[in-house]
Amino acid sequence: MVVMLVAIGMRGLAGRPHKFPNRRSPVPPLVEPLQLLGSAADQRLVEIAPRIDLLYRDDWIDTSEIPFLLQGCPDLVDWLPTTDGQRVERMIGQLRRAGEEEAFAALVLLFELARSTHWEPGILAHTQNAERLGQFFQDWLAAWAEPGVDDPLLYEPVMAATLVYARVMRTAYDAPALGRADAPYQRAKEFLSNLTGVGGPRLTTFGQALSTYDPAAFREYLERDDFLRGFEKQALVKFPKIDGECGR
Numbered sequence: 001m002v003v004m005l006v007a008i009g010m011r012g013l014a015g016r017p018h019k020f021p022n023r024r025s026p027v028p029p030l031v032e033p034l035q036l037l038g039s040a041a042d043q044r045l046v047e048i049a050p051r052i053d054l055l056y057r058d059d060w061i062d063t064s065e066i067p068f069l070l071q072g073c074p075d076l077v078d079w080l081p082t083t084d085g086q087r088v089e090r091m092i093g094q095l096r097r098a099g100e101e102e103a104f105a106a107l108v109l110l111f112e113l114a115r116s117t118h119w120e121p122g123i124l125a126h127t128q129n130a131e132r133l134g135q136f137f138q139d140w141l142a143a144w145a146e147p148g149v150d151d152p153l154l155y156e157p158v159m160a161a162t163l164v165y166a167r168v169m170r171t172a173y174d175a176p177a178l179g180r181a182d183a184p185y186q187r188a189k190e191f192l193s194n195l196t197g198v199g200g201p202r203l204t205t206f207g208q209a210l211s212t213y214d215p216a217a218f219r220e221y222l223e224r225d226d227f228l229r230g231f232e233k234q235a236l237v238k239f240p241k242i243d244g245e246c247g248r
Contacts, residue, residue: 029152029153030101033156034156034157034160036104036108037108037111038239039241039247041112042065045065045108048060048064052095052101052105053099056091056094059091060091060105063087063109064105064109066084067109067112067113067116068116070117073117073118073245075117075118075129076113076129076132076133077129088109092106092109092136093139095109096140096144100147100151100153100154103143103148103154104154107140107157110140111164115241115242117129119133119168119171120243120244121171127171127173127181129244130168130169130172130175131172134169134187134188137164137168141158141161141162141191142191142195144161145158145162145195145206146204146206149205155209158209159210162210162231163232163234163235164242166188166235167228167231167232170188170226170229174226198222214234218230
């Protein structure tokens with residue numbers, strides 16, 4: 001009985017990123033990592049490969065340029081089932097489950113995917129593209145928001161990912177002409193509540209860091225029914241081309 005209870009308890013815990021043996025060559029710290037999440041990231045893409053575990057490096061080299069070469073601003077959910085879409089989705093998942101530098105590389109791909117695909121719901125309020133993109137960011141934040149705030153490489157990317165997640169999910173739940181799409185609203189609220197500790201006895205490490213990073217937006221998060229509005233405004237300033245329409 002004790003063994004069974006322990007097993008059940010362990011199954012309920014959030015999965016931690018798996019640590020692989022370090023097979024990297026020594027490289028200096030990555031300078032200004034936020035540049036690699038910006039619209040000129042392709043100019044520095046070559047800097048990432050030496051930082052990726054050999055287990056994934058060849059796949060990274062073969063796959064990493066795909067989102068940067070994407071043409072025509074396809075709908076995200078239409079593009080993901082393609083051969084290239086499946087390669088990128090698989091790469092993001094593998095890197096997210098590895099170490100800190102691989103997780104950062106996954107975020108580079110994810111930010112470019114957000115820039116180069118269509119996920120704006122439009123007048124018909126088709127939210128499936130925004131919700132799918134939001135799930136990508138949610139999966140990444142679930143793994144790395146808490147450990148990332150104490151990591152010199154990941155701290156700013158964690159905050160940037162939170163802002164873009166807010167932008168994408170607010171786009172999803174604010175899409176209807178009248179009212180609000182309740183499912184993506186509740187999903188985002190529950191996720192961020194758990195991640196920040198809001199509503200619990202104390203803020204998590206991530207929640208404390210987020211409240212310090214942008215106090216005004218965090219107050220809006222606490223006080224407004226439209227709780228992502230403050231974070232979305234910051235995302236629009238910092239990443240204007242991540243707009244759901246490929247920056248057009």
